[in-house]
Amino acid sequence: MLFVARMDVVFPESMTDETKADFQVKEKAYSADLQERGIMKGIWRIVGEYSNISIYEVDDLDFLHATFQGFPMFAYMNVKVTPLAKHPNATTDDFFRQL
Amino acid sequence: MLFVARMDVVFPESMTDETKADFQVKEKAYSADLQERGIMKGIWRIVGEYSNISIYEVDDLDFLHATFQGFPMFAYMNVKVTPLAKHPNATTDDFFRQL
Amino acid sequence: MLFVARMDVVFPESMTDETKADFQVKEKAYSADLQERGIMKGIWRIVGEYSNISIYEVDDLDFLHATFQGFPMFAYMNVKVTPLAKHPNATTDDFFRQL
Amino acid sequence: MLFVARMDVVFPESMTDETKADFQVKEKAYSADLQERGIMKGIWRIVGEYSNISIYEVDDLDFLHATFQGFPMFAYMNVKVTPLAKHPNATTDDFFRQL
Amino acid sequence: MLFVARMDVVFPESMTDETKADFQVKEKAYSADLQERGIMKGIWRIVGEYSNISIYEVDDLDFLHATFQGFPMFAYMNVKVTPLAKHPNATTDDFFRQL
Amino acid sequence: MLFVARMDVVFPESMTDETKADFQVKEKAYSADLQERGIMKGIWRIVGEYSNISIYEVDDLDFLHATFQGFPMFAYMNVKVTPLAKHPNATTDDFFRQL
Amino acid sequence: MLFVARMDVVFPESMTDETKADFQVKEKAYSADLQERGIMKGIWRIVGEYSNISIYEVDDLDFLHATFQGFPMFAYMNVKVTPLAKHPNATTDDFFRQL
Amino acid sequence: MLFVARMDVVFPESMTDETKADFQVKEKAYSADLQERGIMKGIWRIVGEYSNISIYEVDDLDFLHATFQGFPMFAYMNVKVTPLAKHPNATTDDFFRQL
Amino acid sequence: MLFVARMDVVFPESMTDETKADFQVKEKAYSADLQERGIMKGIWRIVGEYSNISIYEVDDLDFLHATFQGFPMFAYMNVKVTPLAKHPNATTDDFFRQL
Amino acid sequence: MLFVARMDVVFPESMTDETKADFQVKEKAYSADLQERGIMKGIWRIVGEYSNISIYEVDDLDFLHATFQGFPMFAYMNVKVTPLAKHPNATTDDFFRQL
Numbered sequence: 010m011l012f013v014a015r016m017d018v019v020f021p022e023s024m025t026d027e028t029k030a031d032f033q034v035k036e037k038a039y040s041a042d043l044q045e046r047g048i049m050k051g052i053w054r055i056v057g058e059y060s061n062i063s064i065y066e067v068d069d070l071d072f073l074h075a076t077f078q079g080f081p082m083f084a085y086m087n088v089k090v091t092p093l094a095k096h097p098n099a100t101t102d103d104f105f106r107q108l
Numbered sequence: 109m110l111f112v113a114r115m116d117v118v119f120p121e122s123m124t125d126e127t128k129a130d131f132q133v134k135e136k137a138y139s140a141d142l143q144e145r146g147i148m149k150g151i152w153r154i155v156g157e158y159s160n161i162s163i164y165e166v167d168d169l170d171f172l173h174a175t176f177q178g179f180p181m182f183a184y185m186n187v188k189v190t191p192l193a194k195h196p197n198a199t200t201d202d203f204f205r206q207l
Numbered sequence: 208m209l210f211v212a213r214m215d216v217v218f219p220e221s222m223t224d225e226t227k228a229d230f231q232v233k234e235k236a237y238s239a240d241l242q243e244r245g246i247m248k249g250i251w252r253i254v255g256e257y258s259n260i261s262i263y264e265v266d267d268l269d270f271l272h273a274t275f276q277g278f279p280m281f282a283y284m285n286v287k288v289t290p291l292a293k294h295p296n297a298t299t300d301d302f303f304r305q306l
Numbered sequence: 307m308l309f310v311a312r313m314d315v316v317f318p319e320s321m322t323d324e325t326k327a328d329f330q331v332k333e334k335a336y337s338a339d340l341q342e343r344g345i346m347k348g349i350w351r352i353v354g355e356y357s358n359i360s361i362y363e364v365d366d367l368d369f370l371h372a373t374f375q376g377f378p379m380f381a382y383m384n385v386k387v388t389p390l391a392k393h394p395n396a397t398t399d400d401f402f403r404q405l
Numbered sequence: 406m407l408f409v410a411r412m413d414v415v416f417p418e419s420m421t422d423e424t425k426a427d428f429q430v431k432e433k434a435y436s437a438d439l440q441e442r443g444i445m446k447g448i449w450r451i452v453g454e455y456s457n458i459s460i461y462e463v464d465d466l467d468f469l470h471a472t473f474q475g476f477p478m479f480a481y482m483n484v485k486v487t488p489l490a491k492h493p494n495a496t497t498d499d500f501f502r503q504l
Numbered sequence: 505m506l507f508v509a510r511m512d513v514v515f516p517e518s519m520t521d522e523t524k525a526d527f528q529v530k531e532k533a534y535s536a537d538l539q540e541r542g543i544m545k546g547i548w549r550i551v552g553e554y555s556n557i558s559i560y561e562v563d564d565l566d567f568l569h570a571t572f573q574g575f576p577m578f579a580y581m582n583v584k585v586t587p588l589a590k591h592p593n594a595t596t597d598d599f600f601r602q603l
Numbered sequence: 604m605l606f607v608a609r610m611d612v613v614f615p616e617s618m619t620d621e622t623k624a625d626f627q628v629k630e631k632a633y634s635a636d637l638q639e640r641g642i643m644k645g646i647w648r649i650v651g652e653y654s655n656i657s658i659y660e661v662d663d664l665d666f667l668h669a670t671f672q673g674f675p676m677f678a679y680m681n682v683k684v685t686p687l688a689k690h691p692n693a694t695t696d697d698f699f700r701q702l
Numbered sequence: 703m704l705f706v707a708r709m710d711v712v713f714p715e716s717m718t719d720e721t722k723a724d725f726q727v728k729e730k731a732y733s734a735d736l737q738e739r740g741i742m743k744g745i746w747r748i749v750g751e752y753s754n755i756s757i758y759e760v761d762d763l764d765f766l767h768a769t770f771q772g773f774p775m776f777a778y779m780n781v782k783v784t785p786l787a788k789h790p791n792a793t794t795d796d797f798f799r800q801l
Numbered sequence: 802m803l804f805v806a807r808m809d810v811v812f813p814e815s816m817t818d819e820t821k822a823d824f825q826v827k828e829k830a831y832s833a834d835l836q837e838r839g840i841m842k843g844i845w846r847i848v849g850e851y852s853n854i855s856i857y858e859v860d861d862l863d864f865l866h867a868t869f870q871g872f873p874m875f876a877y878m879n880v881k882v883t884p885l886a887k888h889p890n891a892t893t894d895d896f897f898r899q900l
Numbered sequence: 901m902l903f904v905a906r907m908d909v910v911f912p913e914s915m916t917d918e919t920k921a922d923f924q925v926k927e928k929a930y931s932a933d934l935q936e937r938g939i940m941k942g943i944w945r946i947v948g949e950y951s952n953i954s955i956y957e958v959d960d961l962d963f964l965h966a967t968f969q970g971f972p973m974f975a976y977m978n979v980k981v982t983p984l985a986k987h988p989n990a991t992t993d994d995f996f997r998q999l
Contacts, residue, residue: 010268011152012290013161014354021319022912033196040197051203053110053192056961057905057968057979061195062112070208070353074292077354088354092210092290093152094272096160097132098139104150106205109961111983113849120814121219155268156212156275156286169848169901173985176849187849191903191983193965209350211359220417231394238395249401251308251390254466255410255473255484259393260310291350294358295330296337302348304403307466309488311552318517367406367551371490374552385552389408389488391470407548409557418615429592436593447599449506449588452664453608453671453682457591458508489548492556493528494535500546502601505664507686509750516715565604565749569688572750583750587606587686589668605746607755616813627790634791645797647704647786650862651806651869651880655789656706687746690754691726692733698744700799703862705884707948714913763802763947767886770948781948785804785884787866803944805953825988832989843995845902845984853987854904885944888952889924890931896942898997 010067011050011093014077016086017060035081048076050105064093064105109166110149110192113176115185116159134180147175149204163192163204208265209248209291212275214284215258233279246274248303262291262303307364308347308390311374313383314357332378345373347402361390361402406463407446407489410473412482413456431477444472446501460489460501505562506545506588509572511581512555530576543571545600559588559600604661605644605687608671610680611654629675642670644699658687658699703760704743704786707770709779710753728774741769743798757786757798802859803842803885806869808878809852827873840868842897856885856897901958902941902984905968907977908951926972939967941996955984955996 020029043049043065052063067073077088095102119128142148142164151162166172176187194201218227241247241263250261265271275286293300317326340346340362349360364370374385392399416425439445439461448459463469473484491498515524538544538560547558562568572583590597614623637643637659646657661667671682689696713722736742736758745756760766770781788795812821835841835857844855859865869880887894911920934940934956943954958964968979986993 012353013152022914023319037197041199044199052195052198053112054195054965056191056193056903056965057981062190062192063195070290070292073290074351074353090290090354091161092155092268092271092288093161094155094269096151096153096162098136099151100140100143101207104205104207105203108200108203111848121221122814153272155210155272156288169983169985172983173846173848189849189983191961191964191981193962211350220419235395239397242397250393250396251310252393252470254389254391254408254470255486260388260390261393289359290353291359292353294349294351294360296334297349298338298341299405302403302405303401306398306401309551320517367488367490370488371549371551387488387552389466389469389486391466409548418617433593437595440595448591448594449508450591450668452587452589452606452668453684458586458588459591487557488551489557490551492547492549492558494532495547496536496539497603500600500603502599504596504599507749518715565686565688568686569747569749585686585750587664587667587684589664607746616815631791635793638793646789646792647706648789648866650785650787650804650866651882656784656786657789685755686749687755688749690745690747690756692730693745694734694737695801698798698801700797702794702797705947716913763884764886766884767945767947783884783948785862785865785882787862805944829989833991836991844987844990845904846987848983848985854982854984855987883953884947885953886947888943888945888954890928891943892932892935893999896996896999898995900992900995 012065012067012073013091013093014063014065015055015060015089016063016080017058018082018086019059020085032082032085039079039081043076044108047108066105111164111166111172112190112192113162113164114154114159114188115162115179116157117181117185118158119184131181131184138178138180142175143207146207165204210263210265210271211289211291212261212263213253213258213287214261214278215256216280216284217257218283230280230283237277237279241274242306245306264303309362309364309370310388310390311360311362312352312357312386313360313377314355315379315383316356317382329379329382336376336378340373341405344405363402408461408463408469409487409489410459410461411451411456411485412459412476413454414478414482415455416481428478428481435475435477439472440504443504462501507560507562507568508586508588509558509560510550510555510584511558511575512553513577513581514554515580527577527580534574534576538571539603542603561600606659606661606667607685607687608657608659609649609654609683610657610674611652612676612680613653614679626676626679633673633675637670638702641702660699705758705760705766706784706786707756707758708748708753708782709756709773710751711775711779712752713778725775725778732772732774736769737801740801759798804857804859804865805883805885806855806857807847807852807881808855808872809850810874810878811851812877824874824877831871831873835868836900839900858897903956903958903964904982904984905954905956906946906951906980907954907971908949909973909977910950911976923973923976930970930972934967935999938999957996 040049040052044052048065048067050064050066052061054061065073065076067076073090077083077090080086139148139151143151147164147166149163149165151160153160164172164175166175172189176182176189179185238247238250242250246263246265248262248264250259252259263271263274265274271288275281275288278284337346337349341349345362345364347361347363349358351358362370362373364373370387374380374387377383436445436448440448444461444463446460446462448457450457461469461472463472469486473479473486476482535544535547539547543560543562545559545561547556549556560568560571562571568585572578572585575581634643634646638646642659642661644658644660646655648655659667659670661670667684671677671684674680733742733745737745741758741760743757743759745754747754758766758769760769766783770776770783773779832841832844836844840857840859842856842858844853846853857865857868859868865882869875869882872878931940931943935943939956939958941955941957943952945952956964956967958967964981968974968981971977
């Protein structure tokens with residue numbers, strides 16, 4: 010099952026640049042692992058914003074929530090999740106290639 | 109360049125079921141052609157809504173607008189377009205397989 | 208997997224009372240069937256509105272969309288779907304009794 | 307009488323992880339008590355958010371407000387309450403089993 | 406238990422002035438009855454709008470929904486209901502006199 | 505003349521519990537005085553929120569603003585004021601009893 | 604007492620140009636009368652919109668609502684009313700000259 | 703040319719009462735000067751809010767922005783500006799008297 | 802003085818394609834004239850929408866409103882106008898070439 | 901390809917005036933460079949707000965995002981980007997002169 014998420018990151022005023030950089034390193038590793046395991050099917054930056062659009066394939070909503078909660082920056086993210094179904098006009102069941 | 113669109117369809121009260129069905133046939137063919145030509149990289153139904161999330165790869169904004177305007181149901185759609193850039197945490201430049 | 212939906216019904220101005228009543232009869236049968244099959248776990252009226260809050264248990268998002276699309280009044284509904292996960296403070300995995 | 311609530315938790319920037327953890331322990335106990343007493347009929351996490359959807363059965367609005375105000379994290383919650391009535395298409399008066 | 410409602414009336418374009426006037430006569434009678442029975446504790450026009458703010462005292466949410474649904478103009482109203490509890494700064498349990 | 509207000513209280517993160525409690529004592533006295541003088545005709549808690557709905561009878565808008573500005577917690581309140589007129593379906597000019 | 608209103612006019616699709624022109628003639632006469640009587644202190648077009656910002660001086664909210672309801676186009680207007688008080692930085696109690 | 707502005711003031715949590723009072727003194731002088739020079743044609747408090755509605759007559763948008771930016775509290779204001787044109791139903795070109 | 806406008810076009814359901822095409826021809830001529838006279842400095846389609854972003858240079862707000870009202874499709878447009886001033890980081894007073 | 905952006909600047913409460921001034925100097929240099937290189941085609945202040953409307957010509961969305969991210973104040977900006985296409989009523993392909 011596919012879900013698309015929009016994630017907006019807002020860091021608190023008091024966070025140092027070092028802490029931010031450290032979060033970004035951890036975030037990158039976490040995202041890479043999700044991609045490698047085929048959970049995160051795609052992730053893109055929204056132009057001009059500290060936000061992403063990302064797509065997830067999971068079997069289970071508890072697992073999906075755990076996936077979001079596991080993001081190192083989760084406490085600083087607003088996440089909005091939209092469940093997706095097959096569109097009648099899609100010519101394939103799977104648009105994504107194997108990473 | 110990638111763009112994600114959200115399209116919401118609202119048919120007028122006076123439209124007959126025949127006209128709607130005819131639009132849907134034309135829409136399916138138009139979407140299939142966009143997918144075959146690699147312009148529409150993916151399309152999904154938003155669960156519970158007469159709406160889709162779709163992703164487009166184009167070289168040019170005039171072409172992109174023409175692509176939207178060419179949808180048979182364009183006059184009955186609200187389309188919101190978001191430009192996407194490569195995300196630093198993406199492990200690939202291209203998540204989509206060749207249809 | 209559980210999903211909560213809010214459905215708002217808006218009938219077009221031209222619809223006769225007979226057509227509305229006919230829709231309501233069909234809707235009642237459709238909802239009863241979903242309840243009997245354990246797909247619709249609960250449905251409540253939002254006080255003062257022609258709207259409901261309802262909860263669905265399904266294994267699959269395509270099936271969930273098909274369930275919504277199957278509502279006789281689907282063309283006159285705005286449906287907003289929210290995916291639900293187990294809450295850490297829940298004392299049970301299943302709050303609903305078998306209908 | 308049933309009410310559905312959506313609760314969004316926002317902790318202040320200055321709160322330590324220890325304080326947060328302490329709040330979560332107290333919150334869990336408070337929620338368990340409400341469930342045991344049949345006041346909270348269900349509680350679910352909204353996928354991707356630090357939020358819940360929960361359903362309450364109470365006889366009295368003063369009691370309901372006191373119930374919300376009693377949550378250990380109440381000062382850090384935005385709570386929106388929606389009153390629910392029996393839906394004409396519901397096949398039962400009570401969807402919830404006895405916890 | 407007290408609930409405050411905001412009701413906005415929107416008549417369809419096709420409704421004749423006679424039908425509107427007829428609705429208003431029925432609405433007045435219905436409101437008077439609710440006031441006499443102590444269900445509607447107060448009703449006021451929002452200045453400049455075809456809207457009201459009204460307050461209801463009821464024992465039961467099903468009865469409250471039935472009360473709203475019984476308004477002759479219900480199909481042309483948007484109703485938003487807010488549940489009210491005793492305020493700690495209120496000097497009385499009941500602000501309303503017996504009509 | 506009657507006005508209905510919705511007041512939402514948001515205390516700053518740095519305010520101590522003692523200061524909050526002190527504000528609440530002063531607020532209670534201020535509200536009691538307004539009720540005794542017949543200026544505040546009613547005040548109710550919105551269930552689940554740190555908010556109230558309150559109704560004011562005043563002769564003058566400058567006096568009304570001064571009344572709001574006089575609330576001890578005014579600096580921490582968002583206040584939205586709606587002017588009310590007699591509703592044609594009201595069976596009385598005055599729903600409120602003398603406190 | 605002063606109130607500022609924003610009025611947005613939306614004519615139904617079926618209204619003929621003749622009817623619109625007739626409404627506009629009546630509206631002009633009604634507005635002129637309000638200005639002459641010192642009730643409407645000012646009226647301006649919002650640039651680019653079929654909307655106005657207008658200011659009213661009245662002694663009474665019932666009279667103010669009656670004034671709005673008396674506009675020939677009232678049924679086609681959305682009116683939002685904001686009550687105004689003297690500003691501490693105003694150098695006069697009355698900015699408006701006698702028309 | 704006339705413009706109407708709505709200004710909402712939000713002071714930061716850390717600002718002392720002395721600083722606030724100092725700002726208010728400077729603001730009063732600045733507003734008085736604008737009124738004397740015929741730039742600010744009127745200013746009113748929105749009842750219940752730390753906000754004003756004010757009207758400006760200027761020849762130039764750069765000058766208008768400089769006027770707003772010159773407010774001592776500018777850094778703590780949200781300002782929304784609406785351009786105004788003569789309304790066809792206005793009986794005069796100038797509603798304001800000379801201060 | 803420069804103003805940026807966003808215009809959204811919504812045609813009524815009953816308008817024929819011939820009428821729409823006729824409006825578009827008149828609109829094109831009207832826009833060309835505004836560009837030739839240096840009033841409309843630029844106009845662009847918002848990708849995916851029946852909307853434009855356009856920039857106007859005028860000396861006067863009455864003239865600006867008359868310019869908008871003169872658009873053949875004005876009755877079917879929602880127009881939002883934003884006044885613009887010179888930005889301190891602009892390296893020129895005039896970004897536009899003479900058409 | 902052209903994109904229009906709206907940028908709103910919000911500095912944190914703790915930032916000193918010196919830091920703000922330093923940011924503004926760097927921002928001015930960065931903007932000047934973008935203008936000289938023909939990337940930023942125009943930039944204007946929104947009257948009354950700490951915001952700008954600016955137009956960008958770029959070949960690539962990654963480059964566009966990098967351009968936004970390169971603004972010295974990027975961490976304090978909300979940026980909303982809208983893609984633009986040629987409008988059928990435009991009399992030229994390029995409204996902007998060479999800076």
